[in-house]
Amino acid sequence: MSPDSPLPEPPLEVELKLRSTEAGMASLATCELLTRHSRTPLKRGKLKSIYFDTPDFRLAQQGLALRIRKDGRRLIQTVKGEAITSSIAKDRPEWEVDLKEARPDLKAFGDGTLLDRVGVVLPEELEALFESVVERSRTLLDWTDQAGRGAVIEVAFDNGSIVGKGRRQVFSELELELKEGSSQALYELADALRGVAPLAIETVSKAGRGYGLVAGLTPGPRKAGSPELDQDMQVEEGMRRIFRSALSHLLDNEQSAEIGRDPEGVHQMRVALRRLRSALTIFQPAIGQAAAQRWNEEFRWLIGRLGPARDLDVFDKDMLASIDSGEPGKVPLATLQALTAEARGKAYDQVRATLKGDRYAEMALGFALWVELAKWREEGGDPAVFATPLGGFAVETLEKRYRRLLKRGRHFDHLGDESRHEMRKTLKKLRYGVEYFGGLFESEQMRAFARKLADFQDELGHLNDVAVAAGLALSLAGRRDGPGARHAAIGAGIVVGWHAAAADGHKRRASINWRAFRQTTPFWREARS
Amino acid sequence: MIRVLVTNLKGGCGKTTIATNLAGAFARGGLATALADVDRQQSSLEWLKLRPAEAAAIQALDWRKSVSDESSGVQRLVIDAPANLRMKEVELLIAQADIVIVPVLPSIFDEGSTRRFVRRLDEIKPIRKGKKGVLLVANRLRSRNRATQRLEMFLGEIGMPAVARLADRALYAELATQGLTVFDPQAGRASLQGEQIRAEWRPLLRAIEDEA
Numbered sequence: 001m002s003p004d005s006p007l008p009e010p011p012l013e014v015e016l017k018l019r020s021t022e023a024g025m026a027s028l029a030t031c032e033l034l035t036r037h038s039r040t041p042l043k044r045g046k047l048k049s050i051y052f053d054t055p056d057f058r059l060a061q062q063g064l065a066l067r068i069r070k071d072g073r074r075l076i077q078t079v080k081g082e083a084i085t086s087s088i089a090k091d092r093p094e095w096e097v098d099l100k101e102a103r104p105d106l107k108a109f110g111d112g113t114l115l116d117r118v119g120v121v122l123p124e125e126l127e128a129l130f131e132s133v134v135e136r137s138r139t140l141l142d143w144t145d146q147a148g149r150g151a152v153i154e155v156a157f158d159n160g161s162i163v164g165k166g167r168r169q170v171f172s173e174l175e176l177e178l179k180e181g182s183s184q185a186l187y188e189l190a191d192a193l194r195g196v197a198p199l200a201i202e203t204v205s206k207a208g209r210g211y212g213l214v215a216g217l218t219p220g221p222r223k224a225g226s227p228e229l230d231q232d233m234q235v236e237e238g239m240r241r242i243f244r245s246a247l248s249h250l251l252d253n254e255q256s257a258e259i260g261r262d263p264e265g266v267h268q269m270r271v272a273l274r275r276l277r278s279a280l281t282i283f284q285p286a287i288g289q290a291a292a293q294r295w296n297e298e299f300r301w302l303i304g305r306l307g308p309a310r311d312l313d314v315f316d317k318d319m320l321a322s323i324d325s326g327e328p329g330k331v332p333l334a335t336l337q338a339l340t341a342e343a344r345g346k347a348y349d350q351v352r353a354t355l356k357g358d359r360y361a362e363m364a365l366g367f368a369l370w371v372e373l374a375k376w377r378e379e380g381g382d383p384a385v386f387a388t389p390l391g392g393f394a395v396e397t398l399e400k401r402y403r404r405l406l407k408r409g410r411h412f413d414h415l416g417d418e419s420r421h422e423m424r425k426t427l428k429k430l431r432y433g434v435e436y437f438g439g440l441f442e443s444e445q446m447r448a449f450a451r452k453l454a455d456f457q458d459e460l461g462h463l464n465d466v467a468v469a470a471g472l473a474l475s476l477a478g479r480r481d482g483p484g485a486r487h488a489a490i491g492a493g494i495v496v497g498w499h500a501a502a503a504d505g506h507k508r509r510a511s512i513n514w515r516a517f518r519q520t521t522p523f524w525r526e527a528r529s
Numbered sequence: 530m531i532r533v534l535v536t537n538l539k540g541g542c543g544k545t546t547i548a549t550n551l552a553g554a555f556a557r558g559g560l561a562t563a564l565a566d567v568d569r570q571q572s573s574l575e576w577l578k579l580r581p582a583e584a585a586a587i588q589a590l591d592w593r594k595s596v597s598d599e600s601s602g603v604q605r606l607v608i609d610a611p612a613n614l615r616m617k618e619v620e621l622l623i624a625q626a627d628i629v630i631v632p633v634l635p636s637i638f639d640e641g642s643t644r645r646f647v648r649r650l651d652e653i654k655p656i657r658k659g660k661k662g663v664l665l666v667a668n669r670l671r672s673r674n675r676a677t678q679r680l681e682m683f684l685g686e687i688g689m690p691a692v693a694r695l696a697d698r699a700l701y702a703e704l705a706t707q708g709l710t711v712f713d714p715q716a717g718r719a720s721l722q723g724e725q726i727r728a729e730w731r732p733l734l735r736a737i738e739d740e741a
Contacts, residue, residue: 112559120560120738
């Protein structure tokens with residue numbers, strides 16, 4: 001496309017969406033904290049909104065949701081887009097206009113940006129898809145944050161249902177929307193409300209519920225974003241952006257993981273958790289050991305809870321599916337496949353129970369607030385490290401990890417499984433360092449280094465998968481009693497044998513990749529001279 | 530900005546009808562639209578002169594002598610190319626566009642020239658490299674008669690199925706005399722027929738948005 005001149009930004013709406021238990025919501029609605037800061041008692045109102053889209057979900061494809069809401073005698077048409085940054089309070093573009101008739105009209109906003117993004121959508125193409133009926137109790141809150149700045153926050157308790165295609169879904173949410181002031185106030189309020197009732201971050205929007213309900217459209221898995229960093233930034237700011245990005249990555253995949261149709265959902269959540277843990281390790285000199293350990297505990301717990309589902313996904317897709325054992329292997333493999341499907345179902349039940357549970361909710365919101373409110377400042381963080389420029393910190397970190405990797409890999413060809421596993425862990429640490437800080441040294445050398453590192457890591461990963469698969473196959477087969485037992489055992493044998501043959505190839509390639517990697521210039525050293 | 534070129538070396542296949550109606554669709558959709566006419570006969574711009582003030586505005590661009598660069602603020606540009614151009618001239622116009630739309634009639638007499646044209650388009654670098662898309666539109670179809678079926682088979686043969694299938698309607702010509710398109714509400718005809726006609730254009734409109 002030909003270059004455009006920059007178009008004006010649509011207005012942003014900053015809000016934090018939370019949920020609690022039924023009792024919790026009741027406590028929150030009547031708590032002293034709210035009463036003390038509210039301008040008025042909670043005002044009740046009923047909101048009915050109808051959501052529109054084309055038969056081919058054109059708007060949803062663009063990450064947009066269009067609704068017309070009846071508010072008294074007003075008809076308000078709103079289009080909401082997806083969040084811009086990765087902070088937990090969603091800053092979503094929102095267009096709003098009053099209509100004279102209850103018929104959707106994208107031109108009514110008078111915003112060319114929106115129309116350009118959507119493309120040609122004729123009014124007759126927009127159909128009513130679903131409706132949300134909400135009882136909203138709201139009030140305005142005045143809040144002064146710790147830095148002494150004032151803010152105005154709208155607090156709304158929503159109890160309602162989404163209805164469409166003869167189906168219905170009930171929900172209950174608490175929305176904190178920033179009307180004036182800085183988002184700091186939003187987080188402080190949320191932090192204070194946690195003391196009143198257990199709170200969780202609600203990742204599903206009303207439109208999201210609707211699309212899921214009537215069209216089975218659910219958010220797919222999302223890969224990691226890369227936070228914007230630069231050399232002169234202070235470590236504290238860089239750290240904050242990295243944590244934010246990784247936490248968003250985690251939350252963005254929550255729905256996909258729960259649904260479980262795409263193995264990427266659980267996988268990306270685990271990748272996000274590893275990013276978080278590696279970031280904690282990288283920044284431990286700044287935040288202190290106690291804080292790093294505390295959060296590491298929680299993230300490790302969650303990785304563990306998602307582990308069985310991940311292992312079975314990999315086993316099913318990469319291991320079982322790739323085997324071509326001919327006729328004799330068909331029945332045994334089919335038996336193993338059935339066992340795998342059953343185990344996978346149970347593993348995903350565990351995933352769902354975990355993500356709906358209290359500990360996860362505490363962890364997610366707790367960490368989000370820890371980051372946004374920079375709680376490390378009062379928890380034994382090292383102010384000297386926080387203030388150092390990110391560039392220098394990055395060079396030190398990368399150098400340390402690189403040296404450790406070289407040491408561990410000294411006799412690579414003769415390493416046993418255990419030592420190779422240790423090396424793999426060290427390698428991952430270096431990889432994360434490069435992923436986070438590579439952007440600061442943007443160069444061909446950095447890209448070459450990252451590529452060689454990734455190639456080597458892939459080969460090591462394959463070797464690991466083979467080892468895991470063997471263990472899994474044997475354990476699954478071990479569960480089967482009676483007539484199918486022999487078949488299951490044979491199936492396991494086929495899996496182990498098949499992939500063991502491949503393992504030799506991986507070992508050789510890994511050796512070659514390791515040698516190639518060792519000869520690649522560590523890109524951050526160039527930057528120093 | 531998305532720039533759409535409507536072209537076919539063969540005359541009479543409905544280029545101007547498609548170009549003007551595309552422009553009408555974009556304008557009706559609220560997008561800042563311009564229509565550029567390369568033809569000496571200026572059929573598109575003559576049509577634009579007839580356009581009533583209440584209809585969604587379309588900016589006129591006269592490209593008879595040269596390509597103008599008054600495209601600031603334009604979101605959708607439709608270029609109407611005349612028939613009987615040399616391939617060199619077609620190539621120059623393609624350089625000014627992001628997508629190429631080729632109207633094709635269900636006529637056995639046109640098959641040879643369509644096949645040749647598509648082949649020659651494929652030789653142009655940005656098209657060969659997949660950087661610019663070519664969309665075929667089956668135009669002036671009359672029910673499921675033999676000619677239509679034959680066209681479908683032919684397009685299948687050359688590996689370029691039609692993105693949209695537009696029926697032959699007297700309405701297009703009628704509306705053209707008033708400077709209107711099937712997308713203008715001023716069209717005033719029975720709205721059900723209007724919706725059916727516009728529905729035929731939908732896959733083309735979507736494809737244009739998706740290609741760019």
